[in-house]
Amino acid sequence: MDVYRDIVEVVADASGLMQAKQIVSRTGLLAASAKIEGTRGKLKRLVERGWLTEDRPGRFSLAHRPARASAEGKLSAVPPACRGGLAAPACTSSGALTLLQVAY
Known part of the structure; x- marks a missing residue:
């Protein structure tokens, strides 16, 4: 299971800004404090790498649409x-x- 890919897909499918706890529940994880904080850290990494933006503190959206999946997936x-x-x-x-x- 690729957690980062799941996070990007959930955010891409959202109609607006998303919080970490919303993303956790949509990826099928238990909405426990540890899972939410771990997801928040992954969201911050995705922001640093240009995949997501943090428009407001704790609210994330897609920075751009991925072009397509390569042959390796x-x-x-x-x-x-x-x-x-x-x-x-x-x-x-x-x-x-x-x-x-x-x-x-």
Whole structure:
């Protein structure tokens, strides 16, 4: 199970901003404090890597739509941080970021 992919999919399907506890319940996890805090940390990492935005404190939305899944099943797109080359450590040589590169 790829938690980061699940989080991005839940946020992408949402009609508005989402909080960590809403995302936890939609991914099928128990809405316990530890799960919510762990998810909040993952959300912050996804913001740092350009996949999500935190429009207001604790409220997240999709930063951009992933282009499509590659042959390996990895989501790939060029997030704002990677445009123009290797601007961020998570960018690949082609300027693209794969969601599966997000470190746990």
